[in-house]
Amino acid sequence: MAGRADEMVIAGMKPHTIANSANPFHRLHRGITFILFVDSLIVLLIVSSIVSGFSNGTQTTVMGVLAALLVINWLAYRNKHPLVYWLGAGVIGLAGAFFAINALAALYGFFTGDSMSLIFVFLFSWAMFGSFRRALSHFHPGYKNAYAGQVEEIPGLELEPGEMLAACPHCMAVLAIRPDLLNPKDNCPYCQLTLVNPELASKYEEE
Numbered sequence: 565m566a567g568r569a570d571e572m573v574i575a576g577m578k579p580h581t582i583a584n585s586a587n588p589f590h591r592l593h594r595g596i597t598f599i600l601f602v603d604s605l606i607v608l609l610i611v612s613s614i615v616s617g618f619s620n621g622t623q624t625t626v627m628g629v630l631a632a633l634l635v636i637n638w639l640a641y642r643n644k645h646p647l648v649y650w651l652g653a654g655v656i657g658l659a660g661a662f663f664a665i666n667a668l669a670a671l672y673g674f675f676t677g678d679s680m681s682l683i684f685v686f687l688f689s690w691a692m693f694g695s696f697r698r699a700l701s702h703f704h705p706g707y708k709n710a711y712a713g714q715v716e717e718i719p720g721l722e723l724e725p726g727e728m729l730a731a732c733p734h735c736m737a738v739l740a741i742r743p744d745l746l747n748p749k750d751n752c753p754y755c756q757l758t759l760v761n762p763e764l765a766s767k768y769e770e771e
Contacts, residue, residue, distance in 0.1 A: 589710035596698045597642045603659030604634040653702040660695030663688045
């Protein structure tokens with residue numbers, strides 16, 4: 565075990581298909597699909613404010629066509645159509661940029677004397693990070709392959725005594741870990757977020 569006690573070993577993905585209901589990427593896809601639906605409404609809101617100065621006929625045409633395209637995109641993404649993989653990520657990223665701009669505007673309002681703007685800073689920042697995290701999930705090779713229905717095997721992986729496979733609770737990357745050596749300071753090598761819930765760890769330390 566020399567040299568492996570304090571490191572997270574990237575092991576690959578769980579060796580079962582995306583169709584399996586227990587697959588973590590299947591649950592992740594459902595979550596991203598819901599976010600895509602919400603962010604599609606945000607994109608509609610953005611465009612509606614942009615075309616508000618045009619004639620009623622132009623507004624109706626633009627909004628009708630865009631709404632239809634966004635619905636088609638959402639349905640195709642929900643069914644894991646390969647052509648809308650990056651389009652879905654783009655819609656989520658665009659909504660994240662919208663949240664970022666509004667967070668900065670709210671922050672400016674706070675510094676200019678509007679104390680209530682601080683609430684909107686936190687709300688828009690939370691929405692921004694949530695959208696960006698889900699957009700960045702599309703760069704994860706495991707999620708991309710799972711979306712395409714490809715099965716990733718774990719070629720030649722040999723677990724050492726005491727090691728087991730476990731999925732990161734944030735990005736769902738599967739790691740080879742030593743459960744008895746995990747602590748709240750251990751981070752996933754993919755997303756750099758904590759693998760152990762600090763509150764849960766402190767509870768067991770007290771016991």
